[in-house]
Amino acid sequence: MPPNPRRPMSGLRRKRLLFSYAPDWIITIMLAAAFFALDKVHGYRRVFSLEDTSLRHPFAEKERVPDVALIMICFIAPLVIQPLINVLTIRSWWDLHNGTLGLILGLALTGAVTQLTKITVGRPRPDIIARCHPPQNATDPIFGLSTDAICTNTDVAIMRDGFRSFPSGHSSLSFAGLGFLSFYLAGKLHLFDKRGHAGKAWLSLTPFAGAVLVAISRTMDYRHHWHDVLVGSALGTFFAYFSYRQYYPSLSSELSHRPYSPRIKEDLDAVLPFHGRNDSVPVMNQDSISGPATNSAHRRQESATQQPLTAHVEQEENYELEGTAPRPGGPGHLYNVWSEGRKDEEV
Template identity: 25%
Template structure:
């Protein structure tokens, strides 16, 4: 009876997880399909909006696929190794059969990462549509013509205008500069990876290998943000805000949602000579 109740709770947990993810994903999809960004005006003398249009170096699809594949591969490798070393949670009974502990741990980690990624993207995109900041290539894409005699333009701040060249999709995109979703997701992925490897990824073969990989991933996220400025897709402040949002969501998601545990007795080479430089909420688990 107890085993049956445990199985039922596990199934309900999976179902509820899917429902929660859907509740975050649907508003994000709705923003992209039906929402209209705020129509912000411009000053004719604003040179920050007169950069030429360039094709972006890293597409949104490419970044999303690379980020998820990277995290999934990292989690699976670490959990399989930990399970073989006897540091996992042991097998779980689910759907009439035993499921290896590393599968359940991987499901938790990947599911939490996905939830955090969807949450930070919803936060970023909601801000984009509410603020409606114009991208640096606004003049090149829109080639705006102020509406003569409109009282909204009386003080020199042009709010009533028409775009001569932009198609509807590009006209919508040119209003979604702040904050940078690319930078937010890249930093979220990097910080989540750094924390995950710091807590669960141990190897006695090298003292600096783990930290070298962490630094390389951080630099990759940094490059994503720099490329958005270089490609004239964002102002530097858009990228800075995206970095802060992504890093903040990664820290909160890892510490307070994932709540990683260390199972099994640590090997002698895992005993730290001094406390790890991580938030206390992580270390006490």
């Protein structure tokens, strides 16, 4: 029997799907706002020695990777490249959504944590003395170190930025954006399929190479100590992978090229038994978003007497799950988990 034509998604169901990702977008926007707001905070300023040679490097008026270039490298480039990869591979709307959300979430997390750490630690940059413009023949106190009060430079922005060496923001953000792109490429290419193709490895690691160059440029401009760059790079890589795994299976999964399926209410699972709950289950849908799903091995065989409502919901679900991977099994909704915990304590 030929499949029924796919009907448009109902307005109610569309709203439920949109609201299921609303918390993710809200948190991401709040983190991004925190990143920009923290940039204006005065922050802590550590004492330093005027005789410390590691702080007496020249102040670079022009950076090798200025802020505008950083935005192009860590945000715009992945934002453009990932949709192109999507079109060339699985052509999934959910991959487009999850890839964009994961990228922005990783950058927002990295930026907020980096800024908070910077203003809390208050480590002087290697060029702090050149920024400070201390009086001629100035020396440290006999029993102590110098503070920013000894500086004659009245440029508030330059002096505020002079005590934000740890960790490197350029390094963390470049590794967050380009690192996410590397994981995205690795998933699409099935880097860990145990076949050992060196070409896939080099292609997947190429974005990381760009992030490394950005990090190295920060030491060349004497904006950061090597410790700042190392920690910033590790921080960005961690949040890139953390964000990637929120919306994609493990890189060793057979379905690593697909995003996780949309979040669906539990009451729909009873109507749609084909909605997988294990990563070991084969792919649920076709690669293209342009046609109906035909992988019948993962759906219940419908009888001719099935109710129209169930068929309609399943048609909508097919459209939503095209080009996705089943979500792995878990404890279920948090409310149910917490309720079970309270019941166990009462017993």
